[in-house]
Amino acid sequence: xxxxxxxxxxxxxxxxxxxxxxxxxxxxxxxxxxxxxxxxxxxxxxxxxxxxxxxxxxxxxxxxxxxxxxxxxxxxxxxxxxxxxxxxxxxxxxxxxxxxxxxxxxxxxxxxxxxxxxxxxxxxxxxxxxxxxxxxxxxxxxxxxxxxxxxxxxxxxxxxxxxxxxxxxxxxxxxxxxxxxxxxxxxxxxxxxxxxxxxxxxxxxxxxxxxxxxxxxxxxxx
Amino acid sequence: xxxxxxxxxxxxxxxxxxxxxxxxxxxxxxxxxxxxxxxxxxxxxxxxxxxxxxxxxxxxxxxxxxxxxxxxxxxxxxxxxxxxxxxxxxxxxxxxxxxxxxxxxxxxxxxxxxxxxxxxxxxxxxxxxxxxxxxxxxxxxxxxxxxxxxxxxxxxxxxxxxxxxxxxxxxxxxxxxxxxxxxxxxxxxxxxxxxxxxxxxxxxxxxxxxxxxxxxxxxxxxxxxxxxxxxxxxxxxxx
Numbered sequence: 001x002x003x004x005x006x007x008x009x010x011x012x013x014x015x016x017x018x019x020x021x022x023x024x025x026x027x028x029x030x031x032x033x034x035x036x037x038x039x040x041x042x043x044x045x046x047x048x049x050x051x052x053x054x055x056x057x058x059x060x061x062x063x064x065x066x067x068x069x070x071x072x073x074x075x076x077x078x079x080x081x082x083x084x085x086x087x088x089x090x091x092x093x094x095x096x097x098x099x100x101x102x103x104x105x106x107x108x109x110x111x112x113x114x115x116x117x118x119x120x121x122x123x124x125x126x127x128x129x130x131x132x133x134x135x136x137x138x139x140x141x142x143x144x145x146x147x148x149x150x151x152x153x154x155x156x157x158x159x160x161x162x163x164x165x166x167x168x169x170x171x172x173x174x175x176x177x178x179x180x181x182x183x184x185x186x187x188x189x190x191x192x193x194x195x196x197x198x199x200x201x202x203x204x205x206x207x208x209x210x211x212x213x214x215x216x217x218x219x220x221x222x
Numbered sequence: 223x224x225x226x227x228x229x230x231x232x233x234x235x236x237x238x239x240x241x242x243x244x245x246x247x248x249x250x251x252x253x254x255x256x257x258x259x260x261x262x263x264x265x266x267x268x269x270x271x272x273x274x275x276x277x278x279x280x281x282x283x284x285x286x287x288x289x290x291x292x293x294x295x296x297x298x299x300x301x302x303x304x305x306x307x308x309x310x311x312x313x314x315x316x317x318x319x320x321x322x323x324x325x326x327x328x329x330x331x332x333x334x335x336x337x338x339x340x341x342x343x344x345x346x347x348x349x350x351x352x353x354x355x356x357x358x359x360x361x362x363x364x365x366x367x368x369x370x371x372x373x374x375x376x377x378x379x380x381x382x383x384x385x386x387x388x389x390x391x392x393x394x395x396x397x398x399x400x401x402x403x404x405x406x407x408x409x410x411x412x413x414x415x416x417x418x419x420x421x422x423x424x425x426x427x428x429x430x431x432x433x434x435x436x437x438x439x440x441x442x443x444x445x446x447x448x449x450x451x452x453x454x455x456x457x458x459x460x461x
Contacts, residue, residue, distance in 0.1 A: 011327055015302045017434045018335045024293035025339035092337045093353035160337035162357040 031087035034155055038083055041151060042178045045144070046185075053185035067115040068184075074109030075181040078102050082174035086152065089167040090159035090218070099170055102177075109177070117196045134198040137183060141202035144179035145172075149210055153217050164218035165211055172210030176203040276348075284347040291338060302331055308348070309355050316359040322366070329358040335433050406456045414449035417442050 028034075062069055082102035089098050152171045161167045180199060283304065289297035306327055313326040333354050341350055407415060420431040421442065432439050 011306055011324070011331070012303075014328060014331055014434070015299055018302065018331065019295040019299035021436045022290065022293055022295035022298050023436075025291050027291060027342075028340045030342075091340055092333065092357070093340075093350045159340055160333070162333070162354065162361075 028091075028159060031091065031159075032084065034159075035083045035087040038087075038148075038152060038155055038174075039080060042079065042148065042182075045148075046182055049182055049185050055185075058185060065116065067112050070112035071109060071116060072181060072184050074105055074107075074112050075177050075184075077105035078109050078177035079174050079181055081105050082170050082177060083152075086156065086167055086171035086174055087159070089163060089170060090156045090161045092160050092162045094161075094163070096163065096166065099166055102170070102173060106173070106177075109180075113196055113199070117193055134195050137187070137195060138198050138202045140183050140186065141176060141179045141199065142205065144182055145175045145202075145206040148175040148178055149206065153210075153213070156218055161218050164214040168210040168214030168218055169207050172207035173203070175210070176206035179206070280346050280348045283351075284343055287338065287341050287347055288343050291341070302334065305331075305334070305351060308351065312352055312355040313359045316356060316363070318359050318362065322362060326355065326359050326362055329362065330355050332430060332433055333358055336429075402457065403453075406453055409456070410449055410452060413437070413441075414445045414452065417445040418449045418453070421446055 062072070085098045085101040088094050088101075089096070149172065152175055153168070156167060156171060180203065183199075283301060286297045286301035286304075290301060309327050309330045310323050313323045314320075318326055330351075334351070337354070341347065407418060410418070416435055417431070420426045420434060421428065426434065428439050428442060431442055435442070437445075
């Protein structure tokens with residue numbers, strides 16, 4: 001470390017370097033608008049997947065079990081709120097409290113899924129997911145989460161986050177919740193304990209993977 | 223452009239900041255006293271600075287940032303220069319040691335540069351800057367702690383350790399080599415020379431160098447690769 005005058009001139013040198021040849025920059029759109037852009041892509045994917053789903057059977061399942069409605073609502077609200085929170089957190093001056101925004105919806109999602117799991121356990125003859133079905137769920141959630149996470153990272157990178165780990169983890173929650181919501185199109189059975197555990201593992205994997213890539217992809221030095 | 227009176231207030235205020243470590247963002251939260259009575263303690267100073275001056279300072283910085291976003295380099299230079307005392311004050315409030323505040327200043331200036339497109343003019347510039355400074359100061363503290371855990375400060379042990387490979391004649395050979403390298407480096411094109419200087423000799427990160435030189439990371443990598451190849455060839459010929 002040099003003397004104070006040396007440091008003063010070092011700042012001067014840096015300031016002149018940064019200011020020289022300064023180019024105009026396009027102002028970043030508000031986080032809400034950017035989050036809606038990401039959610040619009042999710043909606044397009046949902047519409048595309050709905051073309052291949054058995055929608056009358058899905059409607060019948062939702063009407064027969066209200067807790068499933070709650071679980072779907074919880075997962076989709078988690079996706080929406082976590083996306084809003086992630087885009088807020090991506091700003092360099094964001095308040096960390098934004099990370100709590102998806103918490104109520106995530107709780108609703110977990111509790112409603114737990115109730116469904118309990119019913120499958122209590123009602124005799126209820127179809128319980130077998131190992132290969134549970135594996136399909138895992139592959140679906142991870143497979144859909146990867147492109148959504150890539151898009152999320154591309155959009156978040158523009159904002160220069162100073163808390164990349166938290167931002168990426170909440171973004172991961174948004175993508176995993178969106179994938180879990182879309183899974184309902186192809187999930188013709190109640191979530192049993194094993195199935196629910198597989199869902200939880202898939203969601204946790206997506207969040208951890210997003211967090212692990214955060215330093216490289218969202219860090220200030222990236 | 224900002225009115226001269228406002229500019230005078232801003233200059234006076236930053237001077238007070240520098241002398242008494244006053245944080246304008248802290249002042250912004252105090253709607254109390256408006257009578258100007260300069261005293262030494264920070265909290266008394268906080269109450270004594272008129273609120274209008276703080277608001278005007280924030281407006282002035284915000285106007286400069288808006289101009290900077292539009293590409294006005296003079297406004298940007300002025301803004302960064304005015305921010306330095308404020309950044310130092312916030313860093314000191316975070317208990318950053320005196321010799322480390324300049325590291326925080328440099329980190330924050332680079333962060334402002336990279337994040338300038340994220341500033342929303344409808345919000346307070348000082349609040350934006352304070353949060354960025356806080357985060358960069360905390361990052362520096364964490365980096366320092368990690369470094370301290372890995373490294374041991376033992377100057378005596380270092381001095382008393384005998385270098386078994388020491389060779390008095392090697393110093394002269396090193397000086398010759400350094401002269402040759404400098405000469406070959408001077409002969410490189412400017413872009414290649416800058417890439418070697420910032421990335422290799424001064425050990426800046428690729429992102430920092432891109433910000434400093436206003437060139438893309440890809441361009442820097444290409445120039446560094448070409449420079450190292452040219453250096454290798456010329457040094458082999460020199461031998």
